[in-house]
Amino acid sequence: MSKKVRHLLGISGGKDSTALAIYLRNNYPEIDIEYYFCDTGKELNETYTLINELEIFLGKKIKLLRAADKSNEEPFDHFLKVYGGYLPSSQARWCTKNLKLEPFEKFAGKDLVISYVAIRGDEDREGYVSTKSNIQTVFPFRKNIWSIEILNAVFGNGNISKVAKLYKAFACKTINKRAIEIIFTPTSDNLFFSQKLNALLDLSVKTFNKVVFEFLKDSDYPIANLTGFPLIENEEIIVMEDVKKLFKENGVTFPRYYNEIEYEVEVQKGKYARSRSGCYFCFYQQKIEWIWLFEQHPNLFEKAMEYEKDGFTWNENESLKDIIKPERINQIKKDHLEKSKKTSVKSNKLVDILNDDSGMSCVNCFI
Ligand code: SF4
Numbered sequence: 001m002s003k004k005v006r007h008l009l010g011i012s013g014g015k016d017s018t019a020l021a022i023y024l025r026n027n028y029p030e031i032d033i034e035y036y037f038c039d040t041g042k043e044l045n046e047t048y049t050l051i052n053e054l055e056i057f058l059g060k061k062i063k064l065l066r067a068a069d070k071s072n073e074e075p076f077d078h079f080l081k082v083y084g085g086y087l088p089s090s091q092a093r094w095c096t097k098n099l100k101l102e103p104f105e106k107f108a109g110k111d112l113v114i115s116y117v118a119i120r121g122d123e124d125r126e127g128y129v130s131t132k133s134n135i136q137t138v139f140p141f142r143k144n145i146w147s148i149e150i151l152n153a154v155f156g157n158g159n160i161s162k163v164a165k166l167y168k169a170f171a172c173k174t175i176n177k178r179a180i181e182i183i184f185t186p187t188s189d190n191l192f193f194s195q196k197l198n199a200l201l202d203l204s205v206k207t208f209n210k211v212v213f214e215f216l217k218d219s220d221y222p223i224a225n226l227t228g229f230p231l232i233e234n235e236e237i238i239v240m241e242d243v244k245k246l247f248k249e250n251g252v253t254f255p256r257y258y259n260e261i262e263y264e265v266e267v268q269k270g271k272y273a274r275s276r277s278g279c280y281f282c283f284y285q286q287k288i289e290w291i292w293l294f295e296q297h298p299n300l301f302e303k304a305m306e307y308e309k310d311g312f313t314w315n316e317n318e319s320l321k322d323i324i325k326p327e328r329i330n331q332i333k334k335d336h337l338e339k340s341k342k343t344s345v346k347s348n349k350l351v352d353i354l355n356d357d358s359g360m361s362c363v364n365c366f367i
Contacts, residue, residue, distance in 0.1 A: 002225040007033045009116040010104060011054065011062055013047030014277035015255060018054055019243040020118035020140065022250050025058055028230050033116070035062040036107055038100045041074025042279040044297070046256045057252055065103035075099050076279065080307075087312040089283050101128075108135055112222035116140060121237035136222045140231055141238035143201050146212055154215055155196055160184065166211040175204050205235045261296065265333035270340060272333075281307060283314050287323065288336040290315075294324050 009024070011017050024033060035058065037051055055062050071078040079098045080087070088095040108115075113135045117127040120141045129137045129147045137147045144151075154163055160183055167179040182199045200208045209232035216224050223229060238246075247254045257274040264270075272292045276284070280293060281304035294301040305320045313319045322328060 002227070003112055005112045005114060005222045005225050006108070007031050007114050007116065008104075008108060009033050009035050011035055011037045011051060012277045013037065013043055013050055013255070015243055015247070015258065016118035016120055016141075018050060018252065018255075019238070019246040020116060021054060021058060022246045022252060023238065024116065024140065026250070027234075030230065033060075035060060036065050036104065037062050038065045038067070038103045040076045040095065040099045040279050041066070042076045042281065043277070044257055044274075044280050044300070047277055050253070050255050053252055057250060063107070065107055067099045067103045085310055085312060087283070087307060087314060089316075095279070101130075105130065105132055105135070108132070110134060112225060114138060114222050120239055120243065122239035133220060134222065138223075138231065140234065143205060143237050144197060145209065145231060145234075150212065150216065150221070151193055151197060153219070154212055155193065159215070163211060163215060166214050167207070170210045170214065171204070171207045175207055178203055179207070206233055209233070261292070263291075263295075263333055265330055265337060268337055270333060270337040272336065280304065281314055286336075287315075287332045290320065290323055291329055291332055294329075 009017070009021055011021060021033075021035060024031060035054075051062055067075040068078040069075075073081070076095065076099060079094065083094055086092065086094075108130075111134065115130065115135055115137045117137050117139055118141055119125060119127040119139050121143060126148060127137060127139055129149065136150075138145050139147070146154075153159065164180055164183050167176050167183070171179055179200060182196055182203070185196075187195045213223065213229055213232050218224070244254065246252075255277065257277075260271040260273045262269055262271055272288050274289050274292055275286070276282075278284070280297065280300045285293070290301075293304070301320070301324075304314065308314065308319055308321070315323070323332070
């Protein structure tokens with residue numbers, strides 16, 4: 001007998017997860033989605049405003065998940081003490097684990113869960129996939145909605161005949177003929193997925209999704225318990241421009257911290273903004289974002305500075321006290337301006353301008 005499956009969507013306070021909530025609400029109202037937000041207690045006010053506005057739009061509560069909910073301290077401060085004042089960093093990201101992942105997995109419990117993650121179609125990164133076998137991740141904004149471990153199974157050598165049979169059952173003659181050629185064509189290890197996956201998706205997204213859905217029916221994945229899954233019919237790919245449109249067309253305010261603000265450095269003008277949601281002191285921030293925080297939210301910058309003690313700093317080799325020395329601010333702005341000019345030659349897409357060149361990001365906090 002089929003077991004109940006829960007549908008969960010985490011709102012980070014960023015543009016993409018909010019856009020996904022809007023998109024699914026508009027296009028798939030039949031999916032009974034539970035929304036949640038993992039609150040670190042250190043988010044920007046704009047994030048809490050967005051959560052409130054989104055609740056009104058969705059007509060549903062967004063469940064607030066707070067780690068260490070018995071503590072009388074904010075979740076982040078509670079764990080900072082547990083870690084002996086050791087500030088989190090990209091090498092020691094205890095914050096994501098304790099403040100985002102664990103509350104989510106506790107919320108999911110042992111239930112079968114489909115988790116919806118807003119990696120856009122114009123992004124080249126894998127989203128977070130839970131290691132818990134009762135939680136399955138799907139990516140509705142991408143051309144390929146399935147997670148990597150499912151693709152591994154579908155394209156596994158031992159499953160070629162099964163996938164071929166499913167194509168025979170569900171594809172029209174023309175698609176089936178070409179699909180069989182693709183499935184049985186040997187590929188190199190490196191290009192295994194990109195070759196076969198893209199070729200099959202280019203043939204027909206809907207057929208590929210139908211085949212995967214049927215393929216999973218014999219598996220332990222949560223989706224195997226569903227009689228149907230409307231997203232397998234979806235061929236839309238959502239990119240940055242669509243995300244902005246979703247906000248505009250549905251009357252939801254685009255998070256204000258993305259709004260570019262002009263700055264001046266040595267008679268030249270540049271623009272800065274925050275590029276992501278998450279804690280105001282997040283160590284993933286670019287230097288220019290720290291300056292943005294200093295100039296636009298001086299009280300929060302002050303608070304971030306208070307965390308820097310006993311030799312711990314948010315940035316490697318540079319304290320916040322040093323970052324805001326006038327000559328350093330100038331240098332950071334000049335560097336940023338130079339970089340923006342180069343970026344705008346390559347592309348004028350907001351995604352490119354705002355993305356950190358470090359390539360680091362935390363999908364659980366920022367999407
Ligand atoms: S936003 Fe940054 S500091 Fe906050 S939990 Fe995420 S990674 Fe950690």
